């Protein structure tokens with residue numbers, strides 16, 4: 001690290017990073033009359049030899065955040081957007097290798113999917129999918145890579161095959177035991193690849209599709225005695241079926257469906273009418289790890 005101009009006094013600059021957050025880039029690829037769309041929200045975070053800018057205001061090492069924004073748009077043209085992960089790898093490599101002062105780059109990407117509206121209109125009309133947001137985070141330090149992919153906002157519901165009973169009780173417990181309840185959640189998942197740069201990188205799009213499928217199938221196929229148990233089954237399915245994934249973290253809000261009390265109206269309610277409560281919600285979170293590997297996905301997924 002270069003000699004710095006730290007002012008006198010007890011204060012020392014600690015962790016610092018900078019970049020341009022939430023670059024909304026839409027790339028249209030025109031294949032004759034059939035167009036393709038990639039819609040990303042890209043955040044760039046850089047760190048390195050940045051003491052001077054904080055201590056003295058010397059900007060000599062600072063690649064402007066405006067430049068990082070421009071790079072995102074220029075790379076969308078120059079290299080296209082094959083997958084969120086591949087785009088993140090291009091960007092991270094560029095920042096770390098082209099600027100001596102920049103030692104690490106973290107590229108976070110959210111991807112929004114679009115469906116075609118018919119085909120008779122020439123393939124240029126789209127409707128945004130109301131489904132999940134895809135996530136990718138690429139971290140590069142000049143030597144190795146860490147890629148974490150994920151999905152959020154994927155709402156799922158089982159209308160049976162869920163029970164919750166036998167739990168600890170104290171003087172404040174009022175929850176009735178449930179032997180046939182609705183189990184609903186919004187899947188927020190992040191999974192980390194074992195790939196750190198050597199050999200062939202995974203096929204990011206195929207891997208995403210398969211992890212998503214296993215998560216949904218495990219949710220649907222698990223006879224559940226708690227959302228915790230369902231969570232573990234979902235994570236374990238991915239670790240068991242996808243060799244390229246070393247770790248998966250799941251954050252599952254329990255979207256409670258309470259049986260509506262219809263007795264004031266002289267009506268029975270045999271598991272038919274529910275009040276879908278939006279808050280408060282139980283929040284069940286855990287990491288499922290491949291045996292022998294170290295956990296590296298942050299506990300709090302909200303900023304990932």
Ligand SMILES: O=c1[nH]c(=O)c2[nH]c(=O)[nH]c2[nH]1
Nearest residue numbers: 164175225226227228254282
């Ligand atoms: O699946 C559940 N897990 C809990 O920990 C819990 N707590 C609760 O009130 N309902 C539920 N449901």
